[in-house]
Amino acid sequence: MNEFVETILALEWHKPKPAYDVVIIGGGGHGLATAYYLATRHGITNVAVLEANYIGSGNSGRNTTIIRANYGIPESIRFYQHSLELYGTLEDETGCWIMHSTKGLLWLAHTESAMRAERARCLLNQACGAETVMVTPEEARSICPQLDLSGGGRYPVLGASYHVGAATARHDRVVWAYAQGAMRKGVDVLQHTPVTGLLRDGERVVGVETPNGPISAGLVLSAVGGNVSTVAAMADVRLPIRTHPLQAFVTNAYALGFGPIISDTELFCYVSQTARGQMLMGAEFDPQPSYSLGSSYNFLQSCSAKVTHLLPFLRDLRILRQWTGICDISTDFSPIMGETGVPGFLVTTGWGTWGFKAIPAGGEQMAELIATGRTPAMLEPFRLDRFARELPMADQGSTGTR
């Protein structure tokens, strides 16, 4: 099922040129998608994507692959719904199989206050074009027969919101699909090329420093994940971001047939079944800011215990693999995209624990901003200067973490 080697071999890798129109720092989903849409929608191909490690080695390869749009503020719902729709047509557009699978997502509520929050979510989602409906415990059970409606006796299910369009896709394949599409159009993807500094001409950012020498650029976009504050500091840009670790794991394989994605904001966990049959689980991010990719036994224990309350068939689960990503958590739990106030330097960041689902829309909209020089309407609410304008996009309750 892993065709990484074939895909990587099929790609034609390049040596860096001394100058590009656009240099994108970070070869994850967002960086590569931006390059792909620059090349395919705007004909801008003199572009380099610089990746410190191998492509998809950061958070793009470490998430729990969930695609959904059931957010809690109108601007976010419209943005993520657009992304969800782009994901739906991505296989046709790129010709790459990303194992996209529409599953639906049950967001369980165990208290009256959670029920109120989910009812509000449903109404707002419907008003903004995302399909989310309230379901009774019995309906939730018919969608997911494995569900214990008593929540192990401690967390009875009072109801759930059901987000019909939620999906999963294989995260590495999404990265490779965008990389391949961009490279075929002439974009250079430079792996193992860390950015060690930014070239400045007065205030303006005019390129990047790498161990292989400087590369000048008409424009530099940081699409960096957890290490974004370090890169932004090179341009004297301050970000409302803290880097927290987020852990996830997969279990041994179970018989296929676990249909939906189960999510729970009161227990802070989410679970789905991969195409291999393994149960893929994640929970809240670690409370302490950290750049360490270390994992903890405590997380495995607490996350397994929580999920077992809801899905008793997992009580004998065995853990196959565990991993950690370092997430750029923004102060208001919404992404930050666009201009930074420093000429020639843009960011797409603040993707925290919610970046994977946003890759197509984030890439498409950032490409439009770069190509036209104007912030698209969809990105306008997510500009960095919203904090100075006292217009934060607070939506912590929709992130599924904490």
Added chain:
Amino acid sequence: MLALETIPGVRAAADAAAIDGMVVAEGAVVLRFAPDEVFIMFPKPGRELNEGFAQAIIARETGFVGCWLTLEELAARVVAHIDWALPVERPALAQGLVAGVPAKLWLESGRALLLCAAPYAHELTERLR
């Protein structure tokens, strides 16, 4: 099942040095929650703190529930639900999560008092069942 009952007392917040110099009636149990805060259980209700302790906020506290446990009960019902090391000296106050609920343990040489805030009483007894 543990029977948690209201444990009445007096709560005082004051300068740490003032609490160090505090004098209480004989037989009173003094739980030092923090350098600047104590909870005092008097053998007879209604006894007040000494006069040299004026620079303090002193209030009757009925917000704690708890129960006394034998060492056997402590070992059998509670210790397995604590993820941190209990102090070795006696008497000693230990504060932290017990079965995931914020609780306090007053450890004497022959017995122990398990305390928690009244709103957590139900959850704590359920989890220690």
Added chain:
Amino acid sequence: MPELDCPNCGLRPIEEFTFGGERPSVPDRITDPLERDVDYAWMHDNVNGATSERWFHAAGCRRWLTVRRNTSLTGMTPVE
């Protein structure tokens, strides 16, 4: 499991504590008072290395403590 050493209560798992953030430090190069306010309210150093943070021991003594630790390392590794 990451642990924090509370001066009042001793070594405790991190889940007993609430993160209160690092001590805000607005860079000197920001001089406009309004910009300084925005930076103070929203922005973070997000240091990859030694930091000084406030943590609240919510499940124990209910006191704030200052923690100096290294964010490059796993868990709550203190700064030596």
